Every structure is written in structure tokens, then in C-alpha cells.
Amino acid sequence: MNPETAAKPNPIEQFELVRLWEHEINGVEVSFTNASLYMLLAALGVVLLMVFATSRKALTPGRGQAAAEMLYEFVAGMVRQIAGEEGMRFFPFVFSLFAFVLIANLIGLFPYTFSVTSQIIVTFGFAVFVMAIVVAYGFYRNGFGFLKLFVPHGVPALVLVVLIPIEIISFLSRPISLSVRLFANMLAGHITLAVFGGFVALLLGAGAWAALAPVPLLAITALYALELLVACLQAFVFSVLTCVYLNDAIHPGH
Amino acid sequence: MSDQEPDKDKAALQARLAKLNDALRARDERAAARTPTEAAAKGNSFGRAMSAGLNVFSEFVAAIVVGAFVGWQADAWLGTKPWLMVVFLGLGTAAGFWNIYRIAARKAPSYEEDETPPDGKA
Numbered sequence: 001m002n003p004e005t006a007a008k009p010n011p012i013e014q015f016e017l018v019r020l021w022e023h024e025i026n027g028v029e030v031s032f033t034n035a036s037l038y039m040l041l042a043a044l045g046v047v048l049l050m051v052f053a054t055s056r057k058a059l060t061p062g063r064g065q066a067a068a069e070m071l072y073e074f075v076a077g078m079v080r081q082i083a084g085e086e087g088m089r090f091f092p093f094v095f096s097l098f099a100f101v102l103i104a105n106l107i108g109l110f111p112y113t114f115s116v117t118s119q120i121i122v123t124f125g126f127a128v129f130v131m132a133i134v135v136a137y138g139f140y141r142n143g144f145g146f147l148k149l150f151v152p153h154g155v156p157a158l159v160l161v162v163l164i165p166i167e168i169i170s171f172l173s174r175p176i177s178l179s180v181r182l183f184a185n186m187l188a189g190h191i192t193l194a195v196f197g198g199f200v201a202l203l204l205g206a207g208a209w210a211a212l213a214p215v216p217l218l219a220i221t222a223l224y225a226l227e228l229l230v231a232c233l234q235a236f237v238f239s240v241l242t243c244v245y246l247n248d249a250i251h252p253g254h
Numbered sequence: 255m256s257d258q259e260p261d262k263d264k265a266a267l268q269a270r271l272a273k274l275n276d277a278l279r280a281r282d283e284r285a286a287a288r289t290p291t292e293a294a295a296k297g298n299s300f301g302r303a304m305s306a307g308l309n310v311f312s313e314f315v316a317a318i319v320v321g322a323f324v325g326w327q328a329d330a331w332l333g334t335k336p337w338l339m340v341v342f343l344g345l346g347t348a349a350g351f352w353n354i355y356r357i358a359a360r361k362a363p364s365y366e367e368d369e370t371p372p373d374g375k376a
Contacts (some may be wrong), residue, residue, distance in 0.1 A: 023314050073282075162348075169342070169349040177316035177353070184308050229301045239307070 011194035042104035098239035105231035123179035138249035321346015
């Protein structure tokens with residue numbers, strides 16, 4: 001977020017990918033970009049929180065350990081509640097996903113940082129990964145019984161002809177809605193913040209109107225609180241929906 | 255603390271620990287039953303409204319996009335332009351409404367609550 005750089009603030013400049021280290025393998029570009037850097041930072045943040053904060057294993061947890069334990073219990077409770085005891089085999093996956101998205105969202109809230117989750121390819125990658133696991137595990141566990149997912153019971157055969165394609169399309173739309181939801185929330189929030197930041201800059205440069213400059217500044221403060229909520233909420237929603245879909249893989253019967 | 259009756263002290267301590275353990279477990283269960291709603295209930299209503307709006311938007315649009323894409327590709331393969339696309343676009347729109355209906359049904363008791371899935375079974 002650096003809206004005040006140019007004379008004309010550009011609210012989407014913050015999403016620009018910058019190659020930090022250009023590289024190619026067989027004509028496929030694998031440059032190390034700022035997105036890669038911030039993904040590494042997010043992963044590092046998770047590791048710092050989970051490994052180092054809990055390394056002392058104090059009986060009375062310190063601040064870091066308490067945060068790590070709360071996070072663990074929160075996700076464990078969520079997985080158990082939604083996907084059942086059997087869903088706990090996916091706990092490491094869901095926890096990694098939740099922690100990574102949460103930390104990435106939170107890192108993106110710092111001014112001048114890059115928000116990884118505001119890139120749709122990142123969220124889409126996660127969503128496709130989730131759906132691949134759901135489909136693979138669904139077939140592995142239930143065989144073709146997994147296809148019962150698309151057949152709502154208690155519906156007359158004539159309606160099924162229409163309903164099954166609808167269910168299939170609805171299922172196929174899940175990775176898209178899952179990724180677009182996270183992406184759109186982060187994108188919209190960051191653009192809003194940058195636009196309001198731009199207002200401050202423009203008002204300051206507009207002579208007497210500079211007296212009004214604190215107004216959007218106050219709005220930014222309020223929006224920041226909102227963005228903090230959205231960052232946590234969307235990480236939570238992403239992992240809740242992951243659990244809901246995993247539950248479908250475990251119990252495909254409607 | 256006097257050490258005159260260590261056994262009694264120990265027993266009392268055990269009893270207290272057991273009591274505490276029960277209380278903690280009960281609290282955990284209550285917390286586990288409540289966590290998703292609690293997290294969503296926090297924060298201001300504008301944040302929740304925006305989140306819910308984008309939620310419905312993404313569910314609805316995604317289904318239509320998928321329907322259109324499936325129809326388009328099927329047309330390209332089978333050479334039945336434009337009929338399958340028309341059909342699948344309609345089905346996709348239906349699926350979009352179906353998605354929204356499911357969201358609405360899921361949070362029927364308090365519709366403004368954000369994405370709390372009390373029933374994953376759906």
C-alpha cells in the first residue's frame with residue numbers, strides 16, 4: 001500500500017508483481033517475485049508462531065504459546081465439529097491452510113507490503129488443491145458411492161434429470177467461489193484503503209482543502225479495523241468451507 | 255501449608271484437580287459448540303454485511319461462469335454451437351440460485367450471520 005508515491009495515486013499499484021530474481025527453466029519462467037517472497041514470509045510466520053512459541057512447553061503458557069495453543073484448539077474444534085472425528089485426519093492440512101492464509105492476510109495489512117491472497121491465482125491454487133483432495137479422498141473412501149453426493153434423496157426421478165446437472169455444476173463452481181471469495185475480499189479491502197489514502201494525499205495538495213484531509217484519514221483508521229476483521233474472517237471462512245467440503249468427501253450421502 | 259497430613263492434602267488436591275479438569279472439559283465443549291458463531295458475531299455489522307455480500311456474489315457468479323464454460327467447451331467438442339451453451343448457461347444460473355438457497359437455508363435462524371455452518375452435512 002503506497003498510495004502517496006506518485007502525483008496521481010494509483011490504488012492498484014500495490015498488486016503489481018515485481019521480479020526480484022529473474023530465472024527460467026526450459027523456457028518456463030520461475031522468477032522469484034515479491035509474491036514468492038511474501039509467501040515465504042507467511043510460511044515463516046507460521047513456523048515462528050508454532051515452533052518457536054511452543055518450544056519452551058511451559059505449563060503456564062506465555063503470550064506466544066497461548067496464541068499458538070488457542071489457534072490449534074480453535075481449528076481442531078472446528079474440524080471436529082464440521083467434519084466429525086474422521087475429519088481429524090485432515091487436521092494438519094486444514095490447520096496449515098488456515099494458518100497460512102491468516103498470516104498472509106495479516107502480513108498484507110502492513111503498509112508497503114504485498115498481499116499474497118489478493119492474487120486470484122494463489123487462492124485458486126489453494127481451492128483447486130482442496131477440491132482435488134475432496135474428490136480423490138471421496139473416491140478412495142467411498143468408491144463410486146461418492147457420486148451419491150450429486151443425487152439428493154427423496155426427489156422424484158423426473159426432477160433428478162434436471163437436478164443432477166445442477167448439482168454437478170454447483171460442485172464444479174465450488175473451487176471458483178472459494179477462491180473468488182477470499183480474493184475479492186482482500187482485493188476490495190486493499191483498494192478501498194489505497195483509495196482513501198489517495199484522498200488524503202490529494203486533499204493535502206489542494207490548498208485550503210487540506211483542512212479536510214484528516215477526514216479520510218479517520219476513515220482509514222476505521223477501515224483498518226474492518227480489514228483486520230475481514231482478514232481473520234476470510235481465513236476462517238476459507239477453512240470452514242474446506243471442512244464442509246471434506247465432510248462431503250467423508251459422508252457423501254445427503 | 256503444613257505437612258502434618260500429607261495424605262489428606264494429596265487427596266484434597268486430587269479431588270480439586272479432578273473437579274477443575276471436569277470444569278475445563280465442560281467449558282471446552284461449550285466453547286467448541288460456540289466457536290464458529292462467536293467468531294462471526296464479533297466485529298461490526300458493516301464488515302459482516304460486506305463479507306456476506308461477497309459470499310453470495312461469489313457463489314452465484316461462480317455457478318454461472320462454470321455453466322457457461324462447460325456449455326462452451328461441450329459445444330466446441332460436439333460442434334453443436336450454440337445450443338449446449340444456452341442449456342448449460344440456464345443450468346448454471348439455476349445452480350447459482352441453488353447455491354444461494356443453500357447459504358440462506360444454512361443460516362436461516364439468523365440470516366445476517368456470516369457463513370456459519372452449523373450443519374456440514376447439508
